[in-house]
Amino acid sequence: MKVTLGRQSILLLGVNGLFALAGALSGTFLNVYLWKSRPDYSMLGWFTVSQQLALGATFWLAGKWVKEHDKMIALRLGTGLSGLFYMLVLWAGPKAVDWIWPLGILLGCSLGLFWLAFNVVYFEVTDRENRDLFNGWVGLLGSVTGIVGPWFSGLIISRMADNTGYRLIFTVSLVIYVIAVVCSFFLKKRKVSGTYCWDEPLKQLSRKGSPWRPLGVGLIAQGVREGVFAFLIALLVYVATQQEYKLGQFSLITSSVALVSYWAAGKWFKPRYRSMGMLSGAILLFLVLLPLLWKVGYGTLLFMGIGSAIGMPLYMLPMISAGFDLMGTSDENVEKRVELVVLRELCLMTGRLLGLASFLVIVQSQPSLQEMVWLIVALGAFPLVGWIAIRSLLSTHDPRAPQRK
Template identity: 80%
Template sequence: MKITLGKQSILLLGVNGLFALAGALSGTFLNVFLWKSRPDYAMLGWFTISQQLAIGVTFWLAGKWVKEHNKMSALRLGIALTGIFYMLVLWTGTRAVDWIWPLGLLLGCALGLFWLAFNVVYFEVTDRENRDLFNGWVGLLGSMTGIIGPWFSGLLITRMTANTGYRLIFTVSLVIYIIAVFFSFFLKKRKVSGTYRWSEPIHQLSTPNSPWRPLAMGLFAQGAREGVFAFLIALLVYLATTQEYKLGQFSLVTSAVALTSYWAAGKWFKPHYRSKGMLTGSVLLLLVLLPLLWKVSYGTLLFMGIGSAIAMPLYILPMISAGFDMMGTSGENVEKRVELVVLRELCLMSGRLFGLAIFMIAVVNSHAQQVIIWLIITLGAFPLLGWIFMRKQLNKAAS
């Protein structure tokens, strides 16, 4: 039987694609922009920590709104607030570094609202059969925007004087967010039911033999890596080359590889391959980091980026699909899908904050590049820990 996506799934992919494009245009260079205003690892760390705290709190608080009222309004507000964030960055310019915490909290609230609503609607418009296909398309669109956005932005920033290029790409992103809000109105208003249970995440994790416990540890391990990698790798590429164009080129090449790997994973990666695929992906994600121990250059970073782009679908698709499949194992879980999405994000946030805490301890005590590289290697091993926690669950799903 041919696996297909419905019209609402395709429209949701389109809104996500616009959101990803706007983020790819500006998000890739946001931390570089802040670094050029104030070259301080700790400042970027606090900016990221403020985002993660706001994302987690927003998921938990907005869960009641999404479950009992209108999840589509949360989706649109998340997109709109992200646009407002870039408008404020445009307004403050190089003084944005003086407003790290309020700006970080605003961006975190925006992302929290969008991804909470997106994940709930994603669960509602997909099922176990087409979830891997949908995830593959999400990765594919993310890779396509990663090819176009950063390369175009890097080219503009390099060719324009002072911060004119940054102001232009932030403005373009703002316009794209407005377009995404417009298209989101074509998504059907989803039915709401039930009462939001504030303590559900704690209840699930405190229940003996709960299947959410190993998944929570897997998500924690995922978050520990991505919380730091999300901003540090792009900054290292910029520091190694001192050219925004090279960073755009790096994103173009790695996203082009990721496009192919996500397309292949979406087409051929089936549920019974999840455990072996996640193990293979976890090992590869660690191995491609090792050349950085000898030399940090554009070449070794590009090798790492290409290797990660190949390995990431093998690792991340089982993580995503396993969690959402678990939400559909019973009518009771389906009814609690909002709370379980919140649980999933809180586990990721905890992991990200853990990784960022290690990062902050490292950079406060030393700015030596070798310390940063060993930090990357250490956090790069966490996906393997995630597989160790998840392997029994993945094998059970495959049988």
């Protein structure tokens, strides 16, 4: 039977694509912009910590509104606050580095609201049969925006004097966020039911034999890598080349590879291949880091980026699908889908904060570049921990089992 996506799924992909495009245009260069104002690894680390703390708190607190009221408002508010964030960065200019915590908290709140609502709606408009296809399209759109956005931004920034290019790109992102808000009004208002259970994540993780326990460990392992890699790799490319255009080129090449790999994964990656595919992806994500131990240059960073673009879909699609599949295994879990989305994000946040904590400890002693690389390699091994944690879920869950929605 041919697997397809419904109209609401396609519209949700469109809103996600616009959100991703705005982020790709400005987000890739945001940390470089801050770095040029104050070259301080610790400052960027704390900026990311503030985002993660606000993101996790927003998921947990906003869960009540999303479950009991209107999740579409949360989706639009998150998109609008992202636009407000870049408006404030434009207003603050180089002095934005003096407002790291409030800006990081605002960005974290905007991301938390958007992704909480997006993940809940995503679960509601997909099922087990087309979830890998939807995830493949999300990755595909992310790759397309990753090709166009950073390359265009790098070209504009490198050709304009001072910070004029940054101001232009941040303004364009602001406009795209507004368009995304408008498009979101075409999404149907989703039904709400039940009462939000504040301590449900803790209940699930403390329950003996709960499948969310190994999945939680896997998500924490995923977050350990994400927390640092999300900002440090792009910054290292800039530090190695001192050219925004090179960073844009790096994103263009790696996102082009990711486009093909996500398309292939979405088309051919079936549930029965998840365990072996995830292991292969985890091994590849680690191996491509090893050349950095000999030299940190544009060539080795590009090799790592291309290898990661190939391995990431193999690793991420099983991890994402496994969590959302668990939400559909019983009527009780379906009813608690908001709380389970919050649980998922809190586990990721915990992992990201652990990774960032190790990064901040290292940078306090002003490490050499080689010491930073060893940290990157160590963090890059955590996808293997993630596979070990959830391999039983991938192997034992029957992909033919019906889902209750």
